[in-house]
Each structure stands twice: as structure tokens, then as C-alpha cells.
Amino acid sequence: MEAVSYSVLRKNLRSYLQQVNDDATTLLVTNRDNADDAAVLMSKRDYDSMIETLRIMSNPTLMDKIRRGKEQITAGKTKQHELIKPND
Known part of the structure; x- marks a missing residue:
């Protein structure tokens, strides 16, 4: 992770964004x-992705479903099908 001072960020905000x-x-x-007064700058897209990942990982029911799905894939208990198109 690159580090930059507040004053350098302010002078070059557009390019850093x-x-x-x-x-x-x-x-x-x-x-x-x-030194304790620091912050991390990231894109909104990456922030949203990180928050969604944390939400999923903190949901025990959802994580259990993901684990069971992975186990089914590993055991070969899956089948492939065509995607369902909307309005079909």
C-alpha cells in the first residue's frame, strides 16, 4: 500500500482519486x-465489495450454505444446465 501525506494528497487529489x-x-x-491520525483511501467499488464480503462472512447461515455447496461440487454432486432466460 502506497503512503502519502495529507498535504501531498490535497495537492494531487484528482490524480490519487x-x-x-x-x-x-x-x-x-x-x-x-x-502518526495515529491516518486514513485509508479506496474506491467506492472496492469499499462496497469489502463490506459485502464482510456481510456474507458474518452470516453463519449463508456461510454454511456456501460450505455445503463447495462440498457438493467436490463430491461431484452437481449437474450443469442451461441458464434460464427472463420471461421464458
């Missing part, structure tokens, strides 16, 4: 005066 959105990178924004 483009970087985190185009490259799916995160950026650590630091404060020279207070």
Missing part, C-alpha cells in the same frame, strides 16, 4: 503531526 479507481489500489494517507 483516479489511481485508486483505475488500479484498485488503496492509499494510506498520513499526518506528519500525528
Whole structure:
């Protein structure tokens, strides 16, 4: 993760925003005066994805269904079918 000071971020905000959105990178924004006063900049798309992953992983019922599905795939207890088209 790249680190950049608050003042450098402020001067180059547009390019840093483009970087985190185009490259799916995160950026650590630091404060020279207070090392504990830091933040992470990431794209909204990556943030939404991370939150959704945390939501899924914190749901025991859903995680159990995912585990059972993986076990069925490993055991060969699945079958392939054509996708159902809407309005069919």
C-alpha cells in the first residue's frame, strides 16, 4: 500500500482519486503531526465489495450454505444446465 501525506494528497487529489479507481489500489494517507491520525483511501467499488464480503462472512447461515455447496461440487454432486432466460 502506497503512503502519502495529507498535504501531498490535497495537492494531487484528482490524480490519487483516479489511481485508486483505475488500479484498485488503496492509499494510506498520513499526518506528519500525528502518526495515529491516518486514513485509508479506496474506491467506492472496492469499499462496497469489502463490506459485502464482510456481510456474507458474518452470516453463519449463508456461510454454511456456501460450505455445503463447495462440498457438493467436490463430491461431484452437481449437474450443469442451461441458464434460464427472463420471461421464458
